[in-house]
Amino acid sequence: xxxxxxxxxxxxxxxxxxxxxxxxxxxxxxxxxxxxxxxxxxxxxxxxxxxxxxxxxxxxxxxxxxxxxxxxxxxxxxxxxxxxxxxxxxxxxxxxxxxxxxxxxxxxxxxxxxxxxxxxxxxxxxxxxxxxxxxxxxxxxxxxxxxxxxxxxxxxxxxxxxxxxxxxxxxxxxxxxxxxxxxxxxxxxxxxxxxxxxxxxxxxxxxxxxxxxxxxxxxxxxxxxxxxxxxxxxxxxxxxxxxxxxxxxxxxxxxxxxxxxxxxxxxxxxxxxxxxxxxxxxxxxxxxxxxxxxxxxxxxxxxxxxxxxxxxxxxxxxxxxxxxxxxxx
Amino acid sequence: xxxxxxxxxxxxxxxxxxxxxxxxxxxxxxxxxxxxxxxxxxxxxxxxxxxxxxxxxxxxxxxxxxxxxxxxxxxxxxxxxxxxxxxxxxxxxxxxxxxxxxxxxxxxxxxxxxxxxxxxxxxxxxxxxxxxxxxxxxxxxxxxxxxxxxxxxxxxxxxxxxxxxxxxxxxxxxxxxxxxxxxxxxxxxxxxxxxxxxxxxxxxxxxxxxxxxxxxxxxxxxxxxxxxxxxxxxxxxxxxxxxxxxxxxxxxxxxxxxxxxxxxxxxxxxxxxxxxxxxxxxxxxxxxxxxxxxxxx
Numbered sequence: 001x002x003x004x005x006x007x008x009x010x011x012x013x014x015x016x017x018x019x020x021x022x023x024x025x026x027x028x029x030x031x032x033x034x035x036x037x038x039x040x041x042x043x044x045x046x047x048x049x050x051x052x053x054x055x056x057x058x059x060x061x062x063x064x065x066x067x068x069x070x071x072x073x074x075x076x077x078x079x080x081x082x083x084x085x086x087x088x089x090x091x092x093x094x095x096x097x098x099x100x101x102x103x104x105x106x107x108x109x110x111x112x113x114x115x116x117x118x119x120x121x122x123x124x125x126x127x128x129x130x131x132x133x134x135x136x137x138x139x140x141x142x143x144x145x146x147x148x149x150x151x152x153x154x155x156x157x158x159x160x161x162x163x164x165x166x167x168x169x170x171x172x173x174x175x176x177x178x179x180x181x182x183x184x185x186x187x188x189x190x191x192x193x194x195x196x197x198x199x200x201x202x203x204x205x206x207x208x209x210x211x212x213x214x215x216x217x218x219x220x221x222x223x224x225x226x227x228x229x230x231x232x233x234x235x236x237x238x239x240x241x242x243x244x245x246x247x248x249x250x251x252x253x254x255x256x257x258x259x260x261x262x263x264x265x266x267x268x269x270x271x272x273x274x275x276x277x278x279x280x281x282x283x284x285x286x287x288x289x290x291x292x293x294x295x296x297x298x299x300x301x302x303x304x305x306x307x308x309x310x311x312x313x314x315x316x317x318x319x320x321x322x323x324x325x326x327x328x329x
Numbered sequence: 330x331x332x333x334x335x336x337x338x339x340x341x342x343x344x345x346x347x348x349x350x351x352x353x354x355x356x357x358x359x360x361x362x363x364x365x366x367x368x369x370x371x372x373x374x375x376x377x378x379x380x381x382x383x384x385x386x387x388x389x390x391x392x393x394x395x396x397x398x399x400x401x402x403x404x405x406x407x408x409x410x411x412x413x414x415x416x417x418x419x420x421x422x423x424x425x426x427x428x429x430x431x432x433x434x435x436x437x438x439x440x441x442x443x444x445x446x447x448x449x450x451x452x453x454x455x456x457x458x459x460x461x462x463x464x465x466x467x468x469x470x471x472x473x474x475x476x477x478x479x480x481x482x483x484x485x486x487x488x489x490x491x492x493x494x495x496x497x498x499x500x501x502x503x504x505x506x507x508x509x510x511x512x513x514x515x516x517x518x519x520x521x522x523x524x525x526x527x528x529x530x531x532x533x534x535x536x537x538x539x540x541x542x543x544x545x546x547x548x549x550x551x552x553x554x555x556x557x558x559x560x561x562x563x564x565x566x567x568x569x570x571x572x573x574x575x576x577x578x579x580x581x582x583x584x585x586x587x588x589x590x591x592x593x594x595x596x597x598x599x600x601x602x603x604x605x606x607x608x609x610x611x612x613x614x615x616x617x618x619x620x621x622x623x624x625x626x
Binding site for chain 1: 370418425427431433442443563570600607611
């Protein structure tokens with residue numbers, strides 16, 4: 001193939017790409033109106049939930065899939081983000097934008113504390129234990145410090161500004177969540193593709209070699225963990241805005257387990273795999289909980305089956321198929 | 330001192346009995362890790378199942394007979410359940426990476442927690458003590474709850490039995506050998522799979538015993554599994570993972586921190602042990618009695 005034709009093919013491809021993005025943009029803008037007017041606001045609610053959990057799962061996967069760290073307590077950061085923002089809005093006259101920023105900031109600080117203890121240890125088990133202990137601590141505080149967090153009653157009626165979300169419609173919330181999620185996922189994408197992201201993966205693949213070329217493994221892991229906690233906090237703030245209430249449940253180990261399952265189900269080796277997993281899980285949960293009450297049983301069974309038969313996740317499976325077909329053709 | 334002697338003594342004994350429950354659990358956990366290099370998050374789930382089974386046994390056999398029967402029947406049942414889990418699920422993933430092993434046992438935690446809800450429902454369950462266990466015993470001029478002393482005795486008996494098993498039998502040699510050098514078991518002509526099954530069943534036997542022992546002392550509820558598991562792991566880490574005597578030391582420390590912590594900050598007594606765990610990890614990453622070579626998992 002001569003260079004000019006190659007160039008032409010490339011610009012054609014680029015044009016097609018732009019067209020694809022434009023169609024996607026229009027579809028995403030039209031989606032809330034179609035769903036809310038044509039079907040039911042509940043579907044739009046589910047879509048926003050998918051966005052929020054997709055952000056949470058993608059940021060979590062920075063730790064699990066890219067950093068190789070098995071954090072069993074990531075819901076703590078999601079919950080700390082949600083609680084910080086809600087408490088500031090309910091109990092103080094803090095400006096909204098400050099409350100929004102305070103959530104992720106608090107989550108990142110908590111992430112630093114957890115990372116300080118956890119990244120220095122060798123071994124997945126120790127890491128998992130420290131993170132699970134940390135999240136149990138956070139859960140205990142949310143549950144028992146009634147004067148601050150209202151205990152298991154949770155915080156109700158969070159005053160969300162009308163610009164972000166109104167009671168009449170989810171459309172504002174949709175665009176706010178979409179903008180925040182897309183922006184944050186894009187930032188995580190840039191981090192993953194940066195030299196730092198590549199080094200993080202090198203560290204995961206072979207930590208001994210990575211250390212030999214002069215990498216300070218604990219420092220890299222610390223940064224990844226903190227960034228991940230920060231974006232988990234962003235997702236937590238979105239969650240508080242969507243639900244207008246928070247309860248200690250969101251910090252519990254079951255939430256941590258759900259986000260793990262999303263990542264593993266979607267495929268932790270793919271950047272957007274966890275987002276796919278989040279979509280599957282949210283839609284599945286709305287189906288399952290409508291027909292039966294044993295949601296955890298379903299979650300656990302899927303997790304076990306995935307581990308045994310499809311460890312790359314649904315996304316990884318499809319991706320491999322696609323790739324091998326592309327190679328064959 | 331703001332607290333009287335008798336309170337201090339009472340807390341001491343209650344801390345010891347709590348330590349014994351933790352020891353029985355953590356020793357099983359650490360044994361499984363030492364030999365199989367598998368991290369079993371479902372350990373706490375077996376404990377919860379054990380407590381609920383003890384409730385069922387005491388419902389079926391009323392009076393003191395049920396109480397004693399639970400101590401025999403429950404560990405056997407959890408042991409069988411453990412055997413099934415090992416053969417059907419765990420065996421498939423020994424060769425895979427640790428991440429997947431942890432995910433599998435984490436999935437089991439979910440399955441067990443809903444299975445218990447299906448079978449026993451959400452109500453709190455109670456197991457009553459025989460009359461001679463419910464009272465208190467006079468010792469050194471102080472009153473102690475008799476059941477605490479019973480658990481204490483049970484823990485000491487388990488520790489002794491464990492020591493004899495590990496140090497005085499061929500099986501114990503094999504277990505210790507496997508913990509040092511896993512491949513050697515196969516090279517010596519002993520099927521590693523069989524050893525793994527036995528060790529896992531031993532651990533689930535112990536954890537069933539702990540569940541049966543705790544049943545009369547608490548309100549049996551959903552969530553017992555995760556309440557204990559973080560504490561149990563912290564105990565194993567403080568002592569040094571893979572080391573049974575480390576588990577004993579860690580359990581004693583945790584028990585004491587809890588029972589005296591509750592005098593100072595009743596709501597957050599649990600937090601002390603986690604904070605201590607954090608300090609130990611920073612200062613001695615392999616635990617108080619752990620060897621350096623064992624932490625690479």
